[in-house]
Amino acid sequence: MAVHPxxxxxAFNRGADNRWLVLVVDVVLGATFLGWVVALVPALRGPRAPSVV
Incomplete structure (x- = not known):
């Protein structure tokens, strides 16, 4: 299926902090719609703001 990856x-194009986790979830659970959505949500989240100390 073309939308699976x-x-x-x-995640990798945006340089997401959790891109490897997204990849693992996508490979393991991406065949199910729920797993695909679970992988998509963190891939679309914005980068973390730097904490000011």
Missing amino acids: VPSLI
Whole structure:
């Protein structure tokens, strides 16, 4: 299916902090719609703001 790797591609192209976790979830659970959505959500989240100390 053409949309299966989309969350991983988004995460790696955006340089997401958790891109490896997104890849693992996408590979293991991406065949199910719920697993695909679970992988897509963190891939689309914005980067963490730097903490000011």
